[in-house]
Amino acid sequence: MEIPYTVKPRPDTGLTNPKLGIWLFIASEIMLFGGLFAGYIFMRQGADPGYWPTGWLNVPVGTMNTFILILSSVTVILSWEALKMHRYRAFKNWLLLTWVCGLIFLGVKLSYEWPAKFHHFGAYVKEEAAEKYDQYLGNLGDKGTIARNKNRRFFIGGHPNEGGMKQASVPYMKKELFDSFVDRKSSLDKKTGEDDATYQKRLADEQVKVDAAKPKRLADLGVKEADIPELLKKDLPADQSAALRAKVLAELNVIHLHTLDPENANPFDPDNDKAHFWQRDQVAKEHVVLHKEDLAPAHGALLPRLNTYLATYFMITGLHGLHVLGGVIVFFYFWVTAKKWYEHHHQQLCNRIEVSGLFWHLVDLIWIFVFPIFYLL
Numbered sequence: 001m002e003i004p005y006t007v008k009p010r011p012d013t014g015l016t017n018p019k020l021g022i023w024l025f026i027a028s029e030i031m032l033f034g035g036l037f038a039g040y041i042f043m044r045q046g047a048d049p050g051y052w053p054t055g056w057l058n059v060p061v062g063t064m065n066t067f068i069l070i071l072s073s074v075t076v077i078l079s080w081e082a083l084k085m086h087r088y089r090a091f092k093n094w095l096l097l098t099w100v101c102g103l104i105f106l107g108v109k110l111s112y113e114w115p116a117k118f119h120h121f122g123a124y125v126k127e128e129a130a131e132k133y134d135q136y137l138g139n140l141g142d143k144g145t146i147a148r149n150k151n152r153r154f155f156i157g158g159h160p161n162e163g164g165m166k167q168a169s170v171p172y173m174k175k176e177l178f179d180s181f182v183d184r185k186s187s188l189d190k191k192t193g194e195d196d197a198t199y200q201k202r203l204a205d206e207q208v209k210v211d212a213a214k215p216k217r218l219a220d221l222g223v224k225e226a227d228i229p230e231l232l233k234k235d236l237p238a239d240q241s242a243a244l245r246a247k248v249l250a251e252l253n254v255i256h257l258h259t260l261d262p263e264n265a266n267p268f269d270p271d272n273d274k275a276h277f278w279q280r281d282q283v284a285k286e287h288v289v290l291h292k293e294d295l296a297p298a299h300g301a302l303l304p305r306l307n308t309y310l311a312t313y314f315m316i317t318g319l320h321g322l323h324v325l326g327g328v329i330v331f332f333y334f335w336v337t338a339k340k341w342y343e344h345h346h347q348q349l350c351n352r353i354e355v356s357g358l359f360w361h362l363v364d365l366i367w368i369f370v371f372p373i374f375y376l377l
Contacts, residue, residue, distance in 0.1 A: 018355045026362050033316075033366050037373065040312045049151035051124065053309050054377075055263075056302065060278060061113060062375040065105050066367060072101035073364045076331075076357040083350050088342055095335050095353070098360070102328040109321055114314075121168050121257065122157040122306055123290065123299035130154060136260065136288060138267020153267070156290070157302075158260040167222025168255045169300030172292035178249050181217055182231050184210050223248055255290040255299075259283065313374055320370060323363045330356050 009016055015023075044052055079094035125133050130152070137153040160168045190199045215228050223231070227248050230236065236244070262269075265283030292299070304311040334341075334353065341349035 016351055018351055019358075022355045022358050026358065029362055029366075033319075033369070036312075036316055036319075037369060040316070040373065043308050043312065047308070050153050050155075051307070053155060053307070056117075056309075057313075057375045058113065058116075059375050061108060062371055065108055066371050068101050068105050069364045069367050072098045072105075073361055075101065076353075076360050080350065080353045080357055083342075083346075083353055086346075088338075091342075091353075092335060092338060095331055095338075099328055099331040099335060102324050102331065106321060106324055106328065109317065117302035117310075119159070119165060120157065120302045121160055121165060121255070121300065122155065122302050123255075124154045124296040124307070125156060126294055126296060127154065129291075129294035132294060133290070136264045136267060138263070153263075156257075156260070156264050156288075158257040158264065158288070161256055161258045161287070164222075164256065165301060166220075167252065170222050170252060170292075171297050171299075172295070173221070173249065173252055175245075175249060178245070178252070181221065182214070182245065184214070222252060224251075253292045255292065255295075257288040257290065258285065260285055260288060264288075316370060317374070320363070320366055323366070327356070327360050327363055330359075 010020065075094045075098045079091050079098060082088075082090035082094055125137065130137060130139060133156060136156055139152050194202075211232075214232055218228050218231065219225060227244070230244055231241075231248065233241075260283050262280045262283055265285060298305045298307070300306065302310055304314045334349075334356065338349065341352075
């Protein structure tokens with residue numbers, strides 16, 4: 001059975017079914033991303049002064065990706081044009097180039113832009129503790145007023161020492177909570193009708209599981225492997241155990257940043273108030289000591305949990321990336337199966353490439369909005 005209006009236009013709309021369907025899909029996508037962009041703008045406008053970050057993204061890399069997508073929109077048109085003119089080899093070459101451009105775009109995102117944020121530390125200092133870090137935040141000028149008439153700063157960013165990101169991402173830990181990791185007890189109650197021998201065996205089995213999990217759980221907190229056996233010793237004198245626990249707990253609740261973002265390393269430099277197309281290098285310091293109790297709870301790597309900006313950035317760019325991935329898969333499918341369709345259903349293949357090209361233009365258009373909103377403003 002042949003599906004109607006795949007080649008010939010419908011008499012009521014003047015469009016083929018695929019083209020009508022893609023325009024309805026594009027309309028729904030505009031409403032989706034339009035709502036996301038509007039939500040982002042309202043959240044940015046409503047953010048407290050000093051709490052909305054700027055300059056976190058690599059503008060040159062974003063610019064390169066923008067030109068790659070624009071180029072791919074041109075190549076998909078050239079591919080469709082070559083197909084309409086029965087230039088099969090040119091059609092496949094242009095379609096292949098479109099596919100490669102999409103892969104490059106995704107590769108840059110997944111292998112460079114996103115991973116770089118996973119190794120970059122960021123934190124907001126609590127307002128009541130900001131004065132302790134003014135030398136890095138740049139809030140106070142020579143006369144004790146807000147520096148350069150800017151909103152008060154609370155964000156500090158940089159890189160911990162090697163291997164310190166895991167420990168830096170652990171929230172502030174009170175003594176009671178830390179002790180619960182070391183002295184975790186089984187809370188199994190004795191069941192009705194269960195004899196003492198069965199109950200004791202069940203407790204022993206549970207304790208084996210608990211003891212086996214302790215080293216892993218403590219290591220996940222950033223406790224040094226060398227300290228774990230001492231912490232778990234049953235026969236350690238009380239004073240030594242208390243001293244060891246206090247030492248480890250103090251280490252858990254302190255972050256040492258060995259490089260700082262330029263804005264924090266030189267907070268009073270007026271150049272920090274300008275937009276920078278080229279990212280500047282991290283500035284080395286002896287080290288900056290941050291106490292976790294002075295930081296907002298969601299400190300750590302530049303991940304969505306850190307703030308609204310990163311949450312919306314990862315969500316919108318991730319959703320856009322899924323659209324790019326979908327387009328790449330479709331182009332690859334058409335490139336592999338083109339021979340059969342070209343020989344037997346030429347016009348239908350032309351319509352399919354045109355429809356997929358319209359989708360690809362939508363993907364490009366969405367990025368044209370993403371790039372200035374996130375990277376430039």
